[in-house]
Amino acid sequence: MQDSVTPSELHESVPPAPWLKRWWRRQTPSRQDRFAMLAPLVAVFLFLAAIASAFAYLRLEEEDREMEAVKRDVEYAQQRVRLRLLERQEQLMRIARDISNQEVDPDEFVGRAESMVIQYPELQALSWIDERRRIKASYSAPSVASFQQRLAGEVLRAGETETMYSLARDLQQPVYSQPTARADNAGLLQLHVPLTEQGRFAGVILGEYSIDSLLRYGVPTEVAAKYAVALLDGNGQMLAGTTVPVRSAAGQLLPWITPQANSYEVPVSPVGNGLVIRAQAYRTSLGVIGSGLFWLVGTLSAMTAWMLIGNWRHVRRRLQAQRALVAETNFRRAMENSVLTGMRAMDMQGRITYVNHAFCQMTGWSEQDLVGRKPPFPYWPDEDRDLLTARLEDELQGRTTPGGFQVRVKRRDGSLFDARLYVSRLIDAKGQQTGWMTSMTDITEPNRIREQLQASHERFTTVLEALDASVSVAPLGSEELLFANKLYRQWFGTHTVGHLQMVAQAGTPGHARSDETMDEVDSYVGLPTGQLDAVHSGNAEIFVPELGKWLEVRSRYLNWVDGRLAQMVIATDISARRHAEEQAALQAERAQSASRLITMGEMASSVAHELNQPLTAINNYCNGLLTRIRSRQIQEDDLLAALEKTARQAQRAGQIIQRIRSFVKRSEPNRTLSEIAPMVTEAVELVEIELRRRNVKLAHFVAARLPALMVDPILIEQVLVNLLKNAAESIDLARRGPSARSIELRVVPRQIDAQEVVEFSVRDTGRGLAPEVMDRLYEAFFSTKAEGMGIGLNLCRTIVESHQGRMHAQNIYNGPDVAGCEFSFWIPVNVAMNNTAGKDAGVTA
Structure with a gap:
């Protein structure tokens, strides 16, 4: 396998400029590798950014052209709607002049209103209202609901057109208005044309337009086909028309990929700012999303970046593997030198081939003094040399003890310490035995602790004997008494009768009572002793007639030192406490009677x-x-x-x-x-x-x-x-x-x-x-x-x-x-x- 060329070597093969060459040599190898990797990657991303910027610029140019077209078409539609409103206004003003000259009566007004409503579908209703706000005549389109129609003789409902009626009376000019939005007048536009009679105010002609019909018949068909046209009120609420859905979350993040529809709005004259026409251009092109060139450039750039990153990661993995190997070797050497267990290796003839630092520290002999030595070894005590020689012969013959064996070891200064040796076969990488491996542990301190534990056990037994509670232990399925302290022996003697009696009265699972039962039924039916041992302890209060005492009995299962499952029972004399509880219960009963x-x-x-x-x-x-x-x-x-x-x-x-x-x-x-x-x-x-x-x-x-x-x-x-x-x-x-x-x-x-x-x-x-x-x-x-x-x-x-x-x-x-x-x-x-x-x-x- 050929050695791969690192990015730094590849970069050095290209002759750079003199100042760049000097700067490059001042960098460390790791920084050179990083720069060699990042330079082509940055170039790829810059190329992709340039392509994206170009597409974004072209898209902005396209949106500007579309915006100019939207403005022209909206202003054209606004003129058409304006002319239509002015024509209806002129017709209503002619009717108003005829009424002022008393040339039109209510019946003729109804006929002319009917003719106009039929001829102009945006007109919903025409009403003649006198100066007392009473409706003299009115006509509504058949599409108007009956509860929305105005009837002759009715008085104008208060608050409906109160402000605009008064404004028309004061200004003596036509006034446009939109009534307050309700379920019965949504999408209406009202025109108040004042009436004068001999210079005084004589009422108004109220014309009501359907804003939806005004949009349908007033906006040119070619404009409505190209845009989403809508009529809005002064607060921006849509009264009629359609709208383009709001851009999605992805479009808001990337507006040059999913452009928002161009929109333009302008007030409708002569209504003013109360009625605004708005047009939103439909998307006629797929933008950059549908451009194959953009996706081709993006895909090639991504593949190039992916290959550069993959090559960089491969080089990094090789360097990491080399560092890991060095670190593993150093770690194993440090672990061998810092472990507290002494390690010794011997060949098949018993010659020492290796000792670690801990072995040398234990014996006080250096590695040079021990490696290559044959028995007898210098750390053998003189008085135990025959025994240790026999042990070594057994090791070389393969007769080893799995649990190890204890020996005495002599330090270089002549002092002795207790050690436990464990011997195992030394197998090489091919699976063949090349010698023996011995681990040595200093057990001087554990031996001292074991002696202290034995003394502690004696003290613990003394404490149990002095307890004021009875303690007894007996194995399950047997009448043998494993342990009984002094108080138990005083109460029940050295037999298990008292132990079994307390277990029976306390209601806890106890022992088999006869040998026949033990023969007929399998003891515990194979139940695991570990689970029974984990059961929580139970307690009960019993009365023992033979003693004349109340006892609190606590019991639990435990594994005895010989592995058998046993039951420990602790009994405490609670006769005084029971007597006190009975007295307290009597006093509380008297307190209840006293309370009543x-x-x-x-x-x-x-x-x-x-x-x-x-x-x-x-x-x-x-x-x-x-x-x-x-x-x-x-x-x-x-x-x-x-x-x-x-x-x-x-x-x-x-x-x-x-x-x-x-x-x-x-x-x-x-x-x-x-x-x-x-x-x-x-x-x-x-x-x-x-x-x-x-x-x-x-x-x-x-x-x-x-x-x-x-x-x-x-x-x-x-x-x-x-x-x-x-x-x-x-x-x-x-x-x-x-x-x-x-x-x-x-x-x-x-x-x-x-x-x-x-x-x-x-x-x-x-x-x-x-x-x-x-x-x-x-x-x-x-x-x-x-x-x-x-x-x-x-x-x-x-x-x-x-x-x-x-x-x-x-x-x-x-x-x-x-x-x-x-x-x-x-x-x-x-x-x-x-x-x-x-x-x-x-x-x-």
């Missing part, structure tokens, strides 16, 4: 007033009966009716008392499958007395077909009563008017976090909650009321969370003002039956 008593105490006056009504009715009925019986003025039917009313009032009083007793009665938490509607009804009846006393209206809504909930109905009623009573107090403190004193209670189903729940919400029209109150809303013993104890909402949230629900409070805003507050809580529908017993204690937490 406090609530009924606050409502005592209202309850007394409510009971006073049936008791007063009973007293009145009894006194009336006694009076009529003594006077012997009562019949048996009247007596029975009065007694029935008395019984109903007594029953009503008894119901009030019974409802209050069931609410304040202290009982153990009793969760049952309860319907929602009765709970809401009971709570509403309990708080209804308080609401009437505070003149607050209650509107409650319970959705149909709600599922039953596993709850304690008395606790849920306590939450609803507390929230309703707080809402009434908030409305009372806000001093709302009679129409704004209302509470809304809603119970609806919801879906929150992919679970079905029932939401209870209480919304009031009070003064809301301040930000600082919102942060401490559920804090114990915090209250915004002077006489409040601060345990109501805290207990409410505790009750809701014990039923696995959540409570939320938020202000209701009407714009920037607070219009009330909403307390809501939800209870999940599917509460597990087997969790209710454990959750009852959480109610009082």
Whole structure:
């Protein structure tokens, strides 16, 4: 393969100018290569730019010629439209003169208007309007809709042509106008010709043109065929005609490739700037896009640039390969010299042929001292020479140990260190063995660390023995106890009975109980121990009757030192904590009962007033009966009716008392499958007395077909009563008017976090909650009321969370003002039956 010529050598073969030659020699070889590559590439791009500039210049010249033609044709079309408007204006002015001379009556006006509308299709309607803006006569083209026609006797609609009518009256000259664009007059042009009678204003003749027809019949056909002609208003909005689409994004970036259509516009006389005619030239040529010459030049330039770039990249890859080879060689040499593992190569006779820098540093002997030496080597200790000689003979015979072997090595200064040697065959590039390769690692420090780890293990065992928790390890499928600390041995002895008992009571997978089971069923059915070992640890609380203690049991799987899968169980005595939790639950239960008593105490006056009504009715009925019986003025039917009313009032009083007793009665938490509607009804009846006393209206809504909930109905009623009573107090403190004193209670189903729940919400029209109150809303013993104890909402949230629900409070805003507050809580529908017993204690937490 011949050597390729570099760009610098090729460039030097051309005799340059003397000053250029001197400058060229001052450059570095890499810069010469770069210039040699960039010079032809720049020349190609300059050539392409010159061709593109030439095409752009020719295109601009063509656009200028087209623009001149557009201007001429637009001015010609404008003259034609102007003459047509002036002719119609002259005709209307003649009619106006005839009307002023009283030579034309309304019927004749209609006839002449009809003749003009038929003869000139751009005229849509002619109307004769007197000085009082009343239409005396009017004629409209058949194409005009009936609701757009002006009828004789009507008054000109206010605001339609008010300004132009007044302007024609003041100027006494014809006035053109465009009415305000509406759906019924889009594309109209109006002409107001004033009427005079003996020198005074006598009205106007209103002519209405169709701008679309004016464009169609006024613009010459040859102009309309060559251009997109349109009539625009003073704001540039198109009234009639066509337009050329806007240039695409590519055309905006390269206007000389996709030129924009030439456009010219001029006002239409005598209308003025209010009506502008615009013409846009259609593209009649494909421009540069369709020029084969342009694409041919561009393609050749691109191919030339591509070949130059490809040649430059090839040269660069060759230089990079050379540099990479040098760098790889230097890297390997540096790696061999910087590696911490000593490397030694021997031939088949045991002569040292190579040692690296690390090997020399370890032994203290230089490369010149070791290369070419035969055993015994100078780094062998004298006392281990026989052993090392036998080891070397085994190596040369191919009897090597895969895991290596440990030896002692003597440094040049006579000190010794521990080393591990690994021996492998040295294979050349042809696949033949040429000797043996030995790697040596200093393991003095690992040996020291291993001794420290052994001492640490002894200390760790001492710590486990002193723990106040029982620790035991037993393999799965066996009753062997692998490890047990001191506390376990005190509780259960040295057998696995206690370990298996704790595993069984905690409900974790344990051990096979008999040899028959082990014989009949394959142990673990081939399950990988690595996955079981990665399972998270589980914990449970159990009671051990033999010890009379509550234990918290935590267990996990682990791989024992011999590779077997084992289970570790850690048991901690929690009897004192369980006793404290039971006492706390009892105190919280008493707090709930006290909260209900406090609530009924606050409502005592209202309850007394409510009971006073049936008791007063009973007293009145009894006194009336006694009076009529003594006077012997009562019949048996009247007596029975009065007694029935008395019984109903007594029953009503008894119901009030019974409802209050069931609410304040202290009982153990009793969760049952309860319907929602009765709970809401009971709570509403309990708080209804308080609401009437505070003149607050209650509107409650319970959705149909709600599922039953596993709850304690008395606790849920306590939450609803507390929230309703707080809402009434908030409305009372806000001093709302009679129409704004209302509470809304809603119970609806919801879906929150992919679970079905029932939401209870209480919304009031009070003064809301301040930000600082919102942060401490559920804090114990915090209250915004002077006489409040601060345990109501805290207990409410505790009750809701014990039923696995959540409570939320938020202000209701009407714009920037607070219009009330909403307390809501939800209870999940599917509460597990087997969790209710454990959750009852959480109610009082």
